[in-house]
Amino acid sequence: MNIFEELYYGNISEVDRRKTIIKNKKEELLYDKLKEKLGNEDNVLDEFIEILFDNESLKLKDSYIQGVKTGILLGISAGDIEF
Numbered sequence: 001m002n003i004f005e006e007l008y009y010g011n012i013s014e015v016d017r018r019k020t021i022i023k024n025k026k027e028e029l030l031y032d033k034l035k036e037k038l039g040n041e042d043n044v045l046d047e048f049i050e051i052l053f054d055n056e057s058l059k060l061k062d063s064y065i066q067g068v069k070t071g072i073l074l075g076i077s078a079g080d081i082e083f
Contacts, residue, residue, distance in 0.1 A: 031049065038045055 031045075034045055
């Protein structure tokens with residue numbers, strides 16, 4: 001299956017990215033609630049959040065690399081299309 005067929009059949013999608021955006025908004029609300037409840041203990045929460053952000057940064061890097069690879073495959077596959 002070529003890259004255009006993958007796109008057509010939904011194997012490559014923006015749905016996951018959109019779900020992540022919604023999840024991030026929910027995470028913000030939960031963070032605020034936790035910070036309120038912890039009071040002076042929020043340093044532990046902030047350290048935890050920092051670790052999560054570091055992990056997220058690695059995921060974003062991997063997503064970027066995958067996006068570039070997909071773009072290159074699209075460019076290469078474009079030669080297979082007859083107009």
